[in-house]
Amino acid sequence: MTLPEPAFLAVDWGTTNRRVYAIDATGAVVARERDDRGVLGVAAGAFPAEVEAIRARMGPLPMLCAGMVGSTRGWVEVPYLPCPAGFGDLAAGLHRIDARTAIVPGLSSTTARGGDVMRGEEVQLLGSVVAGMAPADALLCQPGTHCKWARLAGGSVTGFRTTMTGELFALLKRHSLLSDFLSAEPVDGAAFREGVAAAQDATLLGDLFGVRANILLGHRARADAASYVSGLLIGSDVREQAIAPGEHVHVLADPGLGALYGVALSLLGASPVLLDSAAAFVAGMTHIWRHDDAFES
């Protein structure tokens, strides 16, 4: 009996968190770790030492990195690839640090409203297709601090739009007049759904102040405020996308947040499909690694 042998390391290197996967030749994860050594937690110049430490723990293997590690605040600034972009473009645009280490480029999108950018989400998006989790033509949603809404056609990302939904919730929770009311964890229920419904009137600035007023006047329970505000913001986010009735939306997220988006999408007439974002990332990185000849292994 032999233990599975890792073939390469895939790093999802974000702003505040970092996830490392050791992946075997079949694309299966044989080891993983998650920590808070995102790019803001790593001093400029300290990235080579970080990578050496990862290899010391996880194995002396080829390494593919994606995410904010390729930004101005990261290790090396890797230019955005314009949409439409597929796996071939990502592989061609790999930034090679050395013979065994590379960074996947982010994408840019130009819409009627100007430009948009992503770093890291493109691997999940394309990975969900090669993993058979999403069709080659799809609308995908990646909730989080900054929520990405992306269109895929023929297995390429054709365009996307980012919303500030999660960051706005965090700002309101930490620094606003509503801070005292938002300590609870948002959950699905009557208050969340009322928020989603209210958001369809597109009166967010008034509805946010109304949270405090309605608590002061005894019209809303203080304990429900976080769920209601979450519903207002997620409901606004979904409304902004003008999704066609019945359209499938593939949601790549952690289960908790993904479930809330799923509820909002269903309430607003779309057909959500919840996907495992970590599995999509692993599938995407494995696809890039397999189809790149330049890596020494």
Place this chain on the structure above:
Amino acid sequence: MTLPEPAFLAVDWGTTNRRVYAIDATGAVVARERDDRGVLGVAAGAFPAEVEAIRARMGPLPMLCAGMVGSTRGWVEVPYLPCPAGFGDLAAGLHRIDARTAIVPGLSSTTARGGDVMRGEEVQLLGSVVAGMAPADALLCQPGTHCKWARLAGGSVTGFRTTMTGELFALLKRHSLLSDFLSAEPVDGAAFREGVAAAQDATLLGDLFGVRANILLGHRARADAASYVSGLLIGSDVREQAIAPGEHVHVLADPGLGALYGVALSLLGASPVLLDSAAAFVAGMTHIWRHDDAFES
């Protein structure tokens, strides 16, 4: 020749700022001061000493206070009066601290979306009518950290709605991903007007993230970001009110912020009328003082 003789003191005692006016029998201001001793700057229990200090500086006169001084965080919690409410209601609801000192009550409003509250703005609203600055039937706007939109009919406040516009701008400026871009003072110009226009699509969550993306991609000048975001927020605020084309909106504000609301209102088809909010406050307090028999002078 005699100097004008002050007859009473009017205090606009807000959360972070305090304005004190010494007013003569004709309603003219004979002295004024402004400082940062809002209710958050005064310890619980220290209000009597504060009032004594004001009288020591400004004169041993009757004193009318309005604003957050009447809230749970203030001197005494004074119950909200429900709309519709006019001067007679404010006078009847005065909370008398002693024979020479009283606090004006705030108002509450119940709308289709639940409740809303104000403290201090009611004096400006009703004062603008007795001063002849606004008609007895009017839509009024009081921009600020929390912007009030109030309807008056027959000289009473019949209802109002508060928006979180100014606070949201402050949160974005101080604590968000956009902080680095928002240090400039917002001014009217192409960027502000572009923000107002964009806000009519009701896609605020996406437009906010787009500010950063468009700067990164070279589509927008960094120096214009604050004006554009101000336009997005003020444009959203005005849009949320669904103002009838050509309707007069009386704006009670400091000149800078009032001018930006005036531009947005004009661009969106309303007819703004800019009013002096301090003059409206003084007129309102004078009216209450004149018609109240309970004060010893």
